[in-house]
């Protein structure tokens with residue numbers, strides 16, 4: 036309907052509108068995007084409202100609207116049913132239609148009611164402006180009190196904000212409503228990737244390829260430009276309205292899908308949704324996640340609320356799109372297309388669906404007849420808007436991908452030889468990325484996060500469990516994520532650690548989505564939590580306070596290593612990673628180091644005197660685990676047999692002889708007694724703190740060291756170390772209060788002797804190979820000599 040209106044009138048109005056637009060543009064550009072709302076600038080106050088559709092992990096986990104008061108319209112998703120979710124926007128459009136005399140089926144009373152409501156709103160708006168104005172006056176009069184930035188809907192949010200602390204954001208000219216969110220998030224300054232991407236994405240309207248280290252704020256680097264442009268667009272249309280009284284086509288496009296963000300994992304999609312919701316809190320844009328593992332019907336209901344921004348995983352998105360879900364197939368209005376963790380997207384398991392989604396996007400500037408066909412169905416958005424769709428492609432490891440590395444080096448020039456279909460470059464181009472895209476690569480040579488300290492422990496395969504237990508119990512401070520490559524390994528260590536009394540949560544792809552989210556939520560809620568995860572948790576998960584990442588098994592690629600390690604040392608924090616390296620891993624590890632251009636790696640400092648006690652406990656735990664595993668396997672087998680028999684209506688007969696039954700019974704009893712004994716023994720060991728066999732001269736360690744004693748010992752260590760400054764290597768004393776020292780702290784306190792120079796290592800390896808070759812040659816020569824001598828002797832005879 037809206038397009039019918041504008042189509043008829045457009046030719047006459049174009050000139051006037053473009054003049055009005057240019058005046059408006061000038062005015063908007065001249066606006067100081069300072070969050071101090073003055074009467075003149077405060078055109079947004081009436082838009083401020085709470086986004087009722089709050090998501091978050093738990094909301095989505097349960098996703099039962101009634102439990103979480105989501106207020107999702109159950110039937111048609113019509114605006115009337117949305118309740119409080121988007122009332123203001125909806126009313127504005129109704130009014131617009133009325134002004135254009137095009138409103139259908141609206142009675143006079145309805146129109147009067149709308150007018151009445153609009154008047155009330157204006158009154159409210161004026162009240163708020165007065166209040167803000169008063170604040171501005173206070174400020175102008177030199178009142179030192181910081182301005183309280185409040186949400187338009189409630190006065191409870193009275194956190195006072197000292198805007199001067201946020202001056203670093205000024206140059207980015209973000210919308211006041213976005214600045215309000217930034218104050219609430221307490222992000223004092225933009226991160227470098229945000230600084231680089233916001234001008235290009237938000238003000239120059241460019242496509243952006245962004246590469247920056249893990250945890251560097253990439254989500255807002257694409258999220259803020261999207262919100263900024265949507266806000267500007269809305270504001271412009273709102274301002275235009277009273278002047279020409281005509282319905283703006285972009286305003287009419289609200290309620291259509293404007294931004295589609297695709298992430299490789301469900302958890303990441305939910306997290307990005309949460310992050311964007313926080314940023315969009317005051318702008319009233321709706322952000323909805325569409326991910327697998329949750330009921331499609333419920334997600335379809337979420338889509339009926341017609342969110343402007345959808346964040347999803349390729350599988351579920353494609354499932355709904357190919358099923359013709361209305362909101363998702365109306366892509367003519369899409370102005371932003373984002374590939375987060377783009378390099379992961381082109382890997383197996385994601386690519387097919389993603390390609391199908393990309394192929395559904397209108398072709399932008401390469402618009403074809405086919406597109407114009409589609410646009411006939413599009414009621415509201417002009418082809419100009421379609422051509423302006425922005426594409427954002429982000430990842431921390433994009434620069435590690437061979438084809439993109441080339442592109443990043445070349446700048447925005449187009450690739451000449453790009454035959455590979457499943458490359459990020461091809462995918463971006465198919466998604467409509469323009470040749471003048473801004474390419475922003477802030478990754479350093481090693482790609483790894485700056486504040487990340489890396490280390491390794493070289494050990495035998497059978498000792499890995501022991502070292503893992505050692506780190507978790509001797510240095511059990513802060514959150515830790517232990518990464519495994521296989522689910523079998525994950526099950527093995529989580530079972531052992533639980534027997535050893537270490538509380539762990541697990542996360543892997545075979546878990547139900549609900550359980551996956553619960554595990555993350557619980558891990559997030561525990562200051563010293565331990566999460567054992569496969570690589571589903573490697574990308575994007577943003578959990579504050581993760582201090583240590585342990586690679587129990589090395590990942591298959593350098594990219595995954597970067598992302599795993601990037602779960603720590605995020606935002607402005609530091610952290611460390613520890614890789615457990617067995618002899619089988621050495622070549623893989625060397626290749627990893629090579630891809631990060633790393634010269635030296637640090638050995639994690641171990642206090643070996645703990646190991647006898649560690650191994651004693653571990654041996655008991657392994658025996659207990661074996662018995663419990665066997666028992667549960669037997670039970671599962673029995674249950675399966677019984678169930679199958681029941682299904683087939685058969686009666687199971689016990690064919691065992693009396694003697695066999697007695698023996699079985701005896702065996703069970705003995706196993707049970709053995710289990711009790713082992714458990715008792717382990718319990719008694721666990722009741723005592725883990726103690727080193729002997730106190731080393733260099734390390735003072737032990738459980739239960741009080742903070743006071745810890746301080747005194749540290750002071751002593753400092754004194755001792757400064758007295759022996761000449762011979763630091765031998766005499767340096769480190770104080771370890773068990774459970775008080777984070778792995779990072781232990782790593783930093785360790786002397787330079789733990790540094791392993793990889794060049795030296797490679798040289799040594801070369802020397803050894805050379806030595807072996809020489810030995811082999813000598814042996815061969817000797818053998819040859821002996822053979823000749825033997826022949827000679829035989830000839831003489």
Ligand SMILES: Nc1ncnc2c1ncn2[C@@H]1O[C@H](COP(=O)(O)OP(=O)(O)OP(=O)(O)O)[C@@H](O)[C@H]1O
Pocket residue numbers: 221222223224225226229247248249250251252253254255430431574575576577601605606607
């Ligand atoms: N300007 C900022 N100042 C402080 N913290 C910020 C800022 N921007 C984002 N953050 C915080 O930094 C953390 C990491 O952000 P984000 O998840 O966007 O990183 P990322 O670069 O996408 O990481 P990854 O590559 O691992 O996905 C988040 O907790 C986010 O809230």
